[in-house]
Amino acid sequence: MEEADMTRNPKPPSGFPESFGADVRVRNVDLDDEYLMVGGERLTEERAEQLAERAARGVGRPSLTAPGERSPALNLRIPSSTRLRLNAVAAAQGRSASEVVREALDDYLARH
Incomplete structure (x- = not known):
């Protein structure tokens, strides 16, 4: 695997941090060759793409009120x-x- 060369591609992808702390190592990974686990599931290129799409849509469940509108939550105590x-x-x-x-x-x- 190769280390990411920010001099060849000085602009990171959209949503990617401009810089990291000195203790962070960034490298390109072929997820179909590497064996990485996320949430108890193997992370493949396809799964990474699904997770990225979900993250781009925003967090949380679909609105019960209207698309793009946050549904109110109700918390209560029961026996x-x-x-x-x-x-x-x-x-x-x-x-x-x-x-x-x-x-x-x-x-x-x-x-x-």
């Missing part, structure tokens, strides 16, 4: 027994706990 029941219902339905709670809240609000 552990309720959480266990919620998790069981969600698992049985193949859904997330958040989906089950959103549906239950929508149903409740529609009745009141």
Whole structure:
């Protein structure tokens, strides 16, 4: 593998830092030849491209409100027994706990 030669290509790619600390070594890597793990999964050139695209889109989940608009979050405390029941219902339905709670809240609000 070769060290990145910033003199041959003085302008880094978009989003790439202009400089690093003296303790950082930058080198080009062929991910299909190297064996690197990220999040318990082998990092290949294809996977790196997917991760880069996801990072470029921004962090977080898709908006429930409207595209490009941040959905409000609601945090609340519940008894552990309720959480266990919620998790069981969600698992049985193949859904997330958040989906089950959103549906239950929508149903409740529609009745009141």
